[in-house]
């Protein structure tokens with residue numbers, strides 16, 4: 001029976017095979033069959049996963065640094081996968097605490113500038129030092145020795161924050177920038193690391209004491225900054241409510257309230273043992289993205305989803321937006337259905353990474369590049385004119401758009417006119433630089449406002465889903 005088939009000839013047992021050899025041969029054959037079945041199963045699994053991914057909707061969030069990409073992603077999670085969003089609340093608590101401490105550090109830094117600028121040494125008397133005070137210098141500015149004492153009392157908080165970020169977010173060290181924000185590299189597992197620190201230790205292992213202290217048996221991880229923050233609460237409040245401190249900040253041109261991750265107005269609420277971040281707090285928490293993060297969302301609700309088994313799986317790619325990060329976007333251009341482009345309506349600021357470039361000009365250049373990129377010719381574009389709330393307050397404070405964009409001319413300097421001006425500009429770029437006609441969906445957003453943003457992204461999702469189903473010839 002083996003004579004004609006070469007494979008059978010190879011598999012044919014040797015003529016003089018002993019029972020022992022036969023047993024070994026049979027075992028080897030069984031193992032080979034098992035491996036072969038395993039390979040088949042794996043191929044089938046990969047094929048299924050590939051098919052599933054092909055049916056999934058993939059969107060890329062693009063825009064310059066601080067434009068609101070990660071905040072938009074959080075809105076998607078809050079609206080469509082709220083259980084998952086809320087499960088991560090304690091991770092965000094830690095980020096918010098670190099954001100708050102960072103603002104305190106920045107505030108103290110500005111006070112130090114003031115001391116450096118206004119402190120003079122008194123003339124040294126021939127008899128040597130007259131004072132027993134450790135510092136013999138006199139301050140001529142609005143700050144008093146009480147401010148110095150407050151700074152001394154806050155120093156453990158600042159030291160703890162540096163130590164924590166060094167340990168928990170080692171990425172920040174590699175950037176080596178003073179006073180930098182919290183930043184995380186995609187795929188570094190940063191949420192897992194913060195989760196381990198932020199999740200309370202089992203109470204059975206560590207009985208809870210009445211007053212929590214770091215590293216004490218109060219159920220908190222020793223890296224948890226809560227207790228130090230609570231201990232420093234009154235000092236932070238007194239500094240932030242002090243008019244002399246505000247006059248120094250003003251003199252140095254520092255507006256802490258405009259910095260991302262600003263929580264100094266919420267110290268009362270945050271520096272407590274039982275603080276739980278609200279949804280709004282989480283939206284305002286700031287973590288700078290490095291690289292590209294893939295987020296897989298399985299939608300929990302939706303209209304079209306109810307009528308179709310397609311479109312429940314979404315992949316959203318959140319990217320780092322600073323200039324040095326933009327090369328990491330390109331590999332994702334090939335396999336996406338839509339881009340949500342975040343264009344912050346901030347016309348009077350420059351890029352942090354290149355202060356010679358106006359933020360709005362950078363956004364327009366980026367928009368032009370996206371519209372004209374041949375790899376993206378078939379991709380649906382959704383434009384969020386974001387930070388409308390900041391535009392509103394900038395215009396209300398009397399800043400004139402004409403000063404930064406002369407072509408705005410003498411039109412009324414109000415939100416309605418300015419928004420229309422920008423909308424027309426972005427639409428014109430889209431029309432001029434797209435290879436052929438494609439629709440553009442434009443929304444005015446303030447993505448830290450969860451209510452209005454949720455309504456917008458429900459509409460965006462339905463629109464993208466419809467387009468996707470059409471492409472797949474399902475609608």
Ligand SMILES: Nc1nc2c(ncn2[C@@H]2O[C@H](COP(=O)(O)OP(=O)(O)OP(=O)(O)O)[C@@H](O)[C@H]2O)c(=O)[nH]1
Pocket residue numbers: 063064065066067068069070071072259260261262283284285286287288289290319320321322342386387388389390445446447448
């Ligand atoms: N006031 C206001 N703040 C916003 C708005 N959108 C985002 N922010 C805040 O701006 C900061 C930056 O937002 P992110 O979403 O982290 O920005 P990003 O585009 O992901 O930035 P990178 O990760 O650096 O590329 C965060 O603290 C947000 O809370 C908005 O519409 N209005």
Ligand SMILES: [Mg+2]
Pocket residue numbers: 069070071287288289318319320
């Ligand atoms: Mg981000």
